[in-house]
Amino acid sequence: MSDLQKRLAGEAAALRVEAGMVVGLGTGSTAAWFVKALAERKLAGLRCVPTSEKTADLARELGLPLSTLDDTPRIDLTVDGADEVGPGLALIKGGGAALLREKLVWEASARCIVIADEAKVVPVLGAFALPIEVVAFGHKTTANRIADVLMDHDIGMPARLRQADRGVVRTDGGNVIYDALCQAIHDPVRLADDLKLITGVVEHGLFLDLADEAIIGTDDGVRAILP
Numbered sequence: 404m405s406d407l408q409k410r411l412a413g414e415a416a417a418l419r420v421e422a423g424m425v426v427g428l429g430t431g432s433t434a435a436w437f438v439k440a441l442a443e444r445k446l447a448g449l450r451c452v453p454t455s456e457k458t459a460d461l462a463r464e465l466g467l468p469l470s471t472l473d474d475t476p477r478i479d480l481t482v483d484g485a486d487e488v489g490p491g492l493a494l495i496k497g498g499g500a501a502l503l504r505e506k507l508v509w510e511a512s513a514r515c516i517v518i519a520d521e522a523k524v525v526p527v528l529g530a531f532a533l534p535i536e537v538v539a540f541g542h543k544t545t546a547n548r549i550a551d552v553l554m555d556h557d558i559g560m561p562a563r564l565r566q567a568d569r570g571v572v573r574t575d576g577g578n579v580i581y582d583a584l585c586q587a588i589h590d591p592v593r594l595a596d597d598l599k600l601i602t603g604v605v606e607h608g609l610f611l612d613l614a615d616e617a618i619i620g621t622d623d624g625v626r627a628i629l630p
Contacts, residue, residue: 408520408620413437415625416482416518423448425475427508429483430455430501437482455501481512489528492630497534497608509613517614532582534608545603552597560584
């Protein structure tokens with residue numbers, strides 16, 4: 404039933420968009436439902452900033468007008484999915500390997516709505532592996548530094564280089580992704596700060612104090628969560 408829940412959340416979020424808005428388009432399966440629902444509304448004066456090439460391709464196919472963050476640096480509303488939605492709308496994102504571009508768009512937005520199925524709502528972040536985007540040059544050395552930080556946070560499992568059938572996963576920016584199997588992140592603010600201090604780490608998937616609202620799809624409709 405998660406596909407139904409994702410669709411309901413995406414459709415509900417599309418109703419929040421008004422004509423003439425600049426809208427950030429998220430990445431992932433739930434965000435794709437939002438993009439489809441938004442295209443069906445055919446709003447005048449809409450401009451859309453996609454967070455990944457995959458989302459850009461979908462939006463272009465559906466006839467949505469695209470812009471870039473450079474051309475439209477002030478975004479009215481971004482709608483995006485999440486891999487986990489924790490207390491206070493702290494999020495883990497990056498399962499779609501677009502976390503850097505997503506965070507750039509989120510931080511440029513006046514308002515951000517996260518959409519998800521109800522299984523993504525958790526009492527503590529960390530069951531979903533935390534994505535960490537790393538510069539490809541010397542990435543194994545960077546991974547060793549990441550392991551030291553994780554140990555300091557009582558996370559004993561080393562981060563794993565993300566691979567797919569075609570080999571090492573590369574982001575749209577050419578970076579690689581390491582996934583940290585945290586199990587539970589008890590101090591996400593400190594972990595976020597510590598990871599960003601590592602030379603070679605470009606970004607991490609902890610999205611903190613960025614979401615203004617969550618729209619959660621359920622079997623009976625949608626419900627809203629505020630921070």
